[in-house]
Amino acid sequence: MDAPPPGTAHVKPEFLLPISTAAVLHDDDAAEGATGLLRGTGVRGEREEDALDRDGGAAPARTKRTKAQKRAQSGANKGWRFGKVVDGVDLCFHVAAGEGCNLGEQCRNNHDVRAYLAAKPLDIAFPRTEDVQHLPLPGAMDVDIDLYAARPPVCPVFEETGECRFGFQCRFMGAHTRPAPPAPSPADVPFSTDDSAADKDRPEPGLHLELVKDADKLARTMLTNAEANRVSPHTLKLLRTKKPGQEDDVAMPAAATSATEPEGLPPASPAAAETISESTAVTTDADALIDQRTAGAAPPDAVDGRVRFREKNRLDWAGKTYLAPLTTVGNLPFRRLCVSYGADITCGEMGLATSFLSGSKEEWSLVRRHPSERTFGVQLAGSKVASVVAAAEALAGELGDGVDFVDLNCGCPIDLVFKTGSGSALLDNPNRLGKLVRGMSRALGAVPVTVKLRAGVKDGRNTAHKLMPRLGPEFGAGGLTLHGRSRQQRYTKLADWAYIKECVDAVRAREADEDLPRVPIFGGGDAFSAAGYWDCVAASAVDGVMVARGALIKPWIFTEIKEHREWDISARERLEGVRRYAEYGLTHFGTDTAGVNSARRYLCEALSFQYRYVPIGILETLPARINDRAPASRGRDELGGRDWVRISEMFLGPAPAAWSFTPKHRSNAYESQGQEDRGERGQSLRW
Structure with a gap:
């Protein structure tokens, strides 16, 4: 067998596949150099070669590139446009959380919970790792739903904090709702001149669900799991x-x-x-002011509190x-x-x-x-x-x-x-x-x-x-x-x-x-x-x-560093890390439709890097090197953008029809419309 080209990981011969497949190149320079849209600027990134040539001088004048040339240099995702996915019927956030809306009729959002729930997509099942480790790549939602019938629904936010702030908008709503008690008859309601407080907590008439909270968990976790450094809209x-x-x-x-x-x-x-x-x-005056502040000439009203x-x-x-x-x-x-x-x-x-x-x-x-x-x-x-x-x-x-x-x-x-x-x-x-x-x-x-x-x-x-x-x-x-x-x-x-x-x-x-x-x-x-x-x-x-x-x-490299060892991590352990990332993404971005798909986007970004890992059990020499790429081999599948979306579906449910993902590095992008049937690949998860 011919010697592998430079930059190829040294895989044990018994794991090499005889079929020659074209390697997918991952250009970190291109991915970092073409940054796409810089937040808030609306300006697209440029390639490094447009600014400096190989000798460090100014790059020569370049003619306008043809479409073919642009396609050839499209290894990085320069657009990074991910449309926000929302529910077909909106709902006031305060009403969704089971609270009364202070704006009342002035609020421009929908307050009809029943109409919202009638149009809302089905709940998602958030499984354990052992529930999905043997599933085929098409994802958890393509298999028999009876897999989850025996398990109670789980909302990651509710499990962590004892309360889900997204309420009826949560895609895991079944974990924190219960049948509402029947509405009392007028004869059973005591007379009151001000029952606004009671009305606030009373379920909407005709709504057969009510939100629940875990008071004990709220008390235990409010200080230990709440994200810090939140800045109020008023401050912004x-x-x-x-x-x-x-x-x-x-x-x-x-x-x-x-x-x-x-x-x-x-x-x-x-x-x-x-x-x-x-x-x-920066203006001339501002520069002069900073010079004064840092050069020793204090203003007359300076306070010595430094x-x-x-x-x-x-x-x-x-x-x-x-x-x-x-x-x-x-x-x-x-x-x-x-x-x-x-x-x-x-x-x-x-x-x-x-x-x-x-x-x-x-x-x-x-x-x-x-x-x-x-x-x-x-x-x-x-x-x-x-x-x-x-x-x-x-x-x-x-x-x-x-x-x-x-x-x-x-x-x-x-x-x-x-x-x-x-x-x-x-x-x-x-x-x-x-x-x-x-x-x-x-x-x-x-x-x-x-x-x-x-x-x-x-x-x-x-x-x-x-x-x-x-x-x-x-x-x-x-x-x-x-x-x-x-x-x-x-x-x-x-x-x-x-x-x-x-x-x-x-x-x-x-x-x-x-x-x-x-x-x-x-x-x-x-x-x-x-x-x-x-x-x-x-x-x-x-x-x-x-x-x-x-x-x-x-990501487990920190365990390796602390324990001074190379971790031959199993596929199941890696999948557990993916599940945890999905869970952390939901608790951060939210469990409503928009939050689920934000979590999906960043999970796919993470998978676009993690799939480059070569299991150390198939390597001929250790330690592995960061720039080495794996040849076609057993024990490892070449996954692409479409596969990463499928993996996300194991924990985050089906991707919306209009949602697409293109990773930073060159890869086959996934688009749910116009793609071949998701069931084309039935092999077990081996990555």
Whole structure:
């Protein structure tokens, strides 16, 4: 048999299939470089090659591509448009939850529960792993419904909290409803001049169901399972109208009340903070104001209430595992899954400073935190000093103790971020980077600022070894993370861990020379096994390794790292992880029709990475390498977008007729309309 091409996983000969099948290529560069629609911009992403050529210079002029050329480069999902799926008949949310609507006749939503239930799709059965592990791929809803007849219905939200906030809109409604008692006759109703309270809890006339709650579970779980860092619609409205700080219930403190900086830097006045908070773009005046705030000339009304660098909360991260902030796929359900496998530190998806300041509901949803996340951070991206500092003030005011650190993104390589001067573009602008970190540090009070950066912008021109020793003592960063690749390099080569060690040594040398507090330093790049992880820690002297793609492909990597072993995880154990992800997705996004399909979308995104895992039991050599792709082999099926949707149907019911999914990486997209019969593949789940 011919030798496999480079980048092919070494599978034991007895597992190789003799039939040659074309390998599906998964270009991480293309998937990361073509980002689709950046939230709130309406601008499509570009490929990296359109900005830089292979030698690092400007790319030559390009002619307009033909349709065939565009199709050839369509490996990444550039659209990422997922239409919101809703019920055919709407229902007022308050009425659905069993409450009275305060707006009454002024409410424009439907209040007829009976009409809603008559048009509502059938309930979904949320099975146990053992119920579906032997099912064929078409999904649970294609098999005999008697499979669930002997089991009571289960609503993940009700099971976790004792109450389902979606009430009659829940697709698992049978788990928290019961037959309503018969309506009392008029003779049995005592006379009252004000029976509005009784009417509020009384079932709708003619409705034969009522919602139930588990009072004991509500009392036990209200504090332990409720997501933190929820921002009220009123606060978002005030942010959109540029009126932060003018209402008592909107906590956007001026920098004077949460001033934080390295020693010797002046505090900022409330007037200065208000000027910054109301600005979403840097002007000459704003730059001058930040220069004044960070250069030693304090305004006359400054208040000396700042927290100095040595007084900031210290980050004790040595020996802990860190899940990297991952755009789109690093949502709360995925982070919660990784925590269940042993992740100690988690960070929310990258949020844009200007979007936080504009009161974007989507952006503020990124800061949600589950109680199981023991150490949680928020990541900011931006290049305008005024807007980034103002966003840090808003985060400090709204989240308070709900965040343990705020990370400044100085490593994002995609064009839409880089061309605005954000992300990895800051590596070539140390003065602006210093102003950003200093301003954020002041605004966040005792909450430390961390910085995530790459080795440099262009290959052969690394700059991190010059920047990192300055980030702590001069700028006030409380933690550092270095990805051992340049911006230009992306994922085409392995991370340079020797260079990471050079940067760590430079930071530690300055700390020793100036008797400075020790800041944690994490490396990043290619962590895919316990052996590889600990080898990198030992060789580079980092405090740990931030795990990104490795966690997407095998979320259980954190268990491997903590137990210093390679886990030959079974298909059943992997399926249990999928079930848990679906459950966490429902409790986060909701159990109504829209929430179920949001959970489905992100579950399919997760499966589009997890299917790349090659079972270590069929590998000839260990440990596995992250860039190796499996050849056609027994013990592993090549799944595509359509199969991932089918797997989601095992737990989330049938996908809507108009719903489609296209993963980030090149794959056969699934569309329910016009596809061949779902029963064409009947093999057992072996992935």
